Amino acid sequence: MDDFEFKVDGLDKLNAALLELGTNGARRVGKRALRQGTNVVLFATRDAAPEKSGNLKNKGLYTHDRGIQGDVISFSVDLKQNAFYGKFDEYGTSHQRAHPFMRPAAENSAAEAVSVTALNLGAGIEAEWAKLV
Numbered sequence: 001m002d003d004f005e006f007k008v009d010g011l012d013k014l015n016a017a018l019l020e021l022g023t024n025g026a027r028r029v030g031k032r033a034l035r036q037g038t039n040v041v042l043f044a045t046r047d048a049a050p051e052k053s054g055n056l057k058n059k060g061l062y063t064h065d066r067g068i069q070g071d072v073i074s075f076s077v078d079l080k081q082n083a084f085y086g087k088f089d090e091y092g093t094s095h096q097r098a099h100p101f102m103r104p105a106a107e108n109s110a111a112e113a114v115s116v117t118a119l120n121l122g123a124g125i126e127a128e129w130a131k132l133v
Contacts, residue, residue, distance in 0.1 A: 014125075017125050021125065025128045027068060027073065029121060029124035029125055029127075030073045030121070031065070031068075032120060033117045033120035033121040033124055034075050034117060035063060035065070035075060036116050036117065036120045037075075037116045037120070038063045038077060038113065039063060040109050040113040040116050041105065041106050041109050041110075042062070042063050042077045044106070044108060044112075045061055045101065045106065046061055047105070048104065049101050050089055050099065050101065055083055056083040056085070056086045056089075059080065059082065059083070060079055061077060061086075062077070062078060062080055063077060064076045064077070064078045077106070086102075090102050090103070
């Protein structure tokens with residue numbers, strides 16, 4: 001699937017707060033917040049999915065933890081194997097026009113996903129600070 005990336009500048013205070021939590025605390029907070037933000041995109045994608053068999057809409061999409069590479073934590077919304085045909089709807093085939101639902105859902109829910117991630121980052125930092133004190 002296509003990657004959907006965007007950059008947010010001006011997060012110096014957030015970076016300083018995460019550094020004070022230590023590596024494990026920062027990773028915990030970051031993963032938890034990003035999962036919640038990715039779930040916003042997941043639910044928007046499920047709402048936009050075609051309902052031909054219901055399998056794609058109900059059980060075909062999931063949030064995938066792509067792991068941590070250096071300082072980057074990444075999650076994605078992917079298709080399960082039992083809903084591989086969602087790619088045909090998204091991108092089209094030689095005999096079928098494309099009917100994108102994943103890309104528009106990701107683009108339309110990006111602002112809400114960022115705000116949910118930011119709220120969860122703030123709450124997570126406060127919770128981790130409470131554990132340290």
